[in-house]
Amino acid sequence: METLRAVLTRSEKQGVALGHFNVSDLVLLKAVLAAAGELGVPVLVGASEGERDFLGTRQLAALVKSLREESGVPIFLNADHTHSLTKAVDAVKAGFDAVVADFSALPFAENVSRTKEAVEALKTINPSVIVEGEIGDIGTGSEIHDTVREEFRNLTTPEEARQFVASTGVDVLAPAVGNMHGMLKSMVQGKAKKRLNIGRIAEIKKAAGVFLTLHGGSGTDDTDFRNAIAAGINIIHINTELRVAWRQSLEDSLKRKPNEVVPYKILPPVIDSVKQAAASRLALFTTQATKTAIPLAAS
Ligand code: G3H
Ligand code: ZN
Numbered sequence: 001m002e003t004l005r006a007v008l009t010r011s012e013k014q015g016v017a018l019g020h021f022n023v024s025d026l027v028l029l030k031a032v033l034a035a036a037g038e039l040g041v042p043v044l045v046g047a048s049e050g051e052r053d054f055l056g057t058r059q060l061a062a063l064v065k066s067l068r069e070e071s072g073v074p075i076f077l078n079a080d081h082t083h084s085l086t087k088a089v090d091a092v093k094a095g096f097d098a099v100v101a102d103f104s105a106l107p108f109a110e111n112v113s114r115t116k117e118a119v120e121a122l123k124t125i126n127p128s129v130i131v132e133g134e135i136g137d138i139g140t141g142s143e144i145h146d147t148v149r150e151e152f153r154n155l156t157t158p159e160e161a162r163q164f165v166a167s168t169g170v171d172v173l174a175p176a177v178g179n180m181h182g183m184l185k186s187m188v189q190g191k192a193k194k195r196l197n198i199g200r201i202a203e204i205k206k207a208a209g210v211f212l213t214l215h216g217g218s219g220t221d222d223t224d225f226r227n228a229i230a231a232g233i234n235i236i237h238i239n240t241e242l243r244v245a246w247r248q249s250l251e252d253s254l255k256r257k258p259n260e261v262v263p264y265k266i267l268p269p270v271i272d273s274v275k276q277a278a279a280s281r282l283a284l285f286t287t288q289a290t291k292t293a294i295p296l297a298a299s
Contacts, residue, residue: 007076015229017214017285018043018285019041022045022051023046023055029045029060031270031275035282043076043282044097045064045076047079052079052087064077077095079091079100082100083102085121098131098132099131100132101115101118101134104137105137108160119131120169131172133173134174136156138176139182143182144244145184147184156177165210172211178194179196179214181240183218183244192219194218195220201232202231211234212233218239246274252269
């Protein structure tokens with residue numbers, strides 16, 4: 001099976017992106033795997049520190065390994081938003097393919113030194129592990145928010161991106177380009193969309209020269225996604241959209257069977273609904289954008 005690095009390199013050449021979906025239980029994991037299997041595309045499964053605490057870092061790694069072997073689907077595992085070196089080391093030792101070393105809440109110089117330390121330590125354990133660093137403030141929490149914070153308007157600059165990558169040695173950079181974690185209620189209702197600064201993505205790509213991840217993908221405009229991929233985004237993270245599908249379909253399933261107590265009779269429609277949510281995003285990310293969709297200037 002191809003390595004994660006090889007998948008990223010090939011996807012970039014093809015003008016498509018790798019979908020990254022967060023999981024916090026087996027229902028979500030099965031749903032994401034089913035979506036990727038149905039579409040015949042590779043997929044990156046992520047678990048943040050909170051999600052790993054709930055699932056178990058080694059247990060999740062064992063589950064993904066066995067699903068990968070049994071299904072043949074190229075499913076990779078990412079330790080998402082990891083704020084301590086100890087937790088990052090645990091994940092790499094457990095067999096994760098990638099780690100997001102997230103020190104973005106710290107001042108820039110400290111973010112650089114902590115990320116550099118993580119890159120060196122993690123690659124000593126597994127030289128082929130993919131390490132991602134993050135700069136800028138896109139908030140935390142794949143949840144439903146009431147308001148958007150002003151800080152999200154501060155975008156990563158190409159110079160910050162260049163300096164950060166050169167000083168840390170990260171394989172992947174996650175910038176702030178109009179994205180934010182979580183969704184507003186209006187986004188859940190489909191009445192508003194997140195919009196990205198495509199021109200800035202292109203400038204950051206040129207300056208950084210590494211793979212780029214777009215965090216906070218839930219609720220983003222479809223055309224912006226396509227243009228972002230054409231401008232240099234390689235990995236797209238989706239979490240809240242799956243959580244919304246999970247909750248709504250769980251409530252529906254429980255309502256439809258008020259007296260049912262058997263989990264494997266209640267949960268299949270939930271898997272199906274989350275699978276559909278993941279599949280629609282994966283289909284978008286893995287369809288090559290036409291040249292005309294690429295903007296010539298910053299939007
Ligand atoms: O790391 C996870 C994500 O960036 C997901 O963000 O909940 O807005 O899709 P989202
Ligand atoms: Zn994220």
